[in-house]
Amino acid sequence: MTLRLLLVDDHAVVRTGLRMLLEEQGDVTIVGEAGTAAEAIEAAGRLNPDVVLMDIGLPDVSGIDAARELKRLRPSVAIVALTIHEDAEYFFKMLDAGAIGYVPKRAAPEELLSAIEAAARGEVYLYPSMAKLLVGDYLRQEQAVKSARALDGLTAREQEVLTPLVEGESNQAIADQLGISPKTVARHRENLMRKLNLHSRAELVKYAIRKGIIQP
Numbered sequence: 001m002t003l004r005l006l007l008v009d010d011h012a013v014v015r016t017g018l019r020m021l022l023e024e025q026g027d028v029t030i031v032g033e034a035g036t037a038a039e040a041i042e043a044a045g046r047l048n049p050d051v052v053l054m055d056i057g058l059p060d061v062s063g064i065d066a067a068r069e070l071k072r073l074r075p076s077v078a079i080v081a082l083t084i085h086e087d088a089e090y091f092f093k094m095l096d097a098g099a100i101g102y103v104p105k106r107a108a109p110e111e112l113l114s115a116i117e118a119a120a121r122g123e124v125y126l127y128p129s130m131a132k133l134l135v136g137d138y139l140r141q142e143q144a145v146k147s148a149r150a151l152d153g154l155t156a157r158e159q160e161v162l163t164p165l166v167e168g169e170s171n172q173a174i175a176d177q178l179g180i181s182p183k184t185v186a187r188h189r190e191n192l193m194r195k196l197n198l199h200s201r202a203e204l205v206k207y208a209i210r211k212g213i214i215q216p
Contacts, residue, residue, distance in 0.1 A: 003120040006049035007033045008040040008066070009082070010059050018053070018082075021109055028116065035059075037066035044070055044077060051119045054099070056083040056090055064090070064097045071098035078119035082112065091130055101125040158192040161185060166201070166208040 005028055007015045015033045022028045031047045034040035037058045044052060052070060056063035067079045080101035081094045091102055101115040104127055111127065118125035154162065157178075164174045171182040171189070178185070198204050208214045 002027050002029050003051060003116070004029055004031045004047070004049045005116060006031060006040065006043055006047060006052045008035075008037075008052060008058070008063070009033075009055040010035045010057065014055075022113070022116070025113060028113070037061045037063065037069070040066050041069055041073065044074055049077065051078045051080060051116050053080050053082050053116065056081060056085055056094065064093045067094060067099055068097040078122065080115050080119045080125070086129055102130045103127050104129070153195045154192050155188075158188050158195075161188040162192060162204075162208070163213060165189060166205050166214055 005022065007018055007030060009015050009018070012035065015035075019030050019033070023030060031049050032043045034043045035058075037060050040052065040054070040058075043049075052067075054063045054067055054070075058066060063081065063083070067081070070077055070079060078101075079097075079099045080103060081099045082103050082105060083090065083094075084105050085091070086104050094102060100122070101119045101124065103112050103115045103125070107115075107127055115125040115127075160178060161174055164177060169177075171185040174185045175182045193199070193204065196204070196207060198207060205214075
């Protein structure tokens with residue numbers, strides 16, 4: 001089955017090169033081209049493409065905003081970003097806008113074609129460097145979740161005591177901040193040290209740094 005592709009890039013020479021490259025593939029038909037976000041949205045509504053190959057840097061509004069509007073108007077269309085940007089900011093914004101593929105312009109032609117074909121099947125295609133960003137972000141979120149879970153054994157008040165304690169505040173100062181007695185602060189300190197299996201303030205400080213509660 002031949003897939004219908006709309007090219008969106010503000011440089012005519014880039015669109016011409018992409019057309020020449022992709023039209024050599026028998027299962028891809030270029031149904032139209034657009035040089036701006038407005039043209040892309042209009043063309044997508046008129047030409048009903050299966051896949052939109054979208055540049056991020058467009059002259060009227062960004063490809064990110066264009067992708068978001070396209071998905072709002074035509075939820076079934078698959079969007080593949082083809083861009084010079086390989087940093088996390090653009091990558092995650094484009095995914096959030098609804099792109100199902102992300103390929104840098106330095107990618108090999110066969111990788112671009114694989115991304116387009118995967119998108120037409122409803123599958124996600126990420127260039128390896130982009131996939132690495134996604135995995136890294138996932139691992140960071142998992143670590144944050146694990147760190148939060150590690151503190152679940154502490155009561156809310158014990159967690160309130162923890163930060164000023166590792167920052168060197170005295171029991172009296174913490175008591176004044178929280179509106180409790182110094183004896184109560186001492187009791188909370190003993191409880192959290194026991195729950196965390198720590199035996200000195202130095203160990204508590206190391207724990208807080210490891211968990212991201214304070215910066216070293």
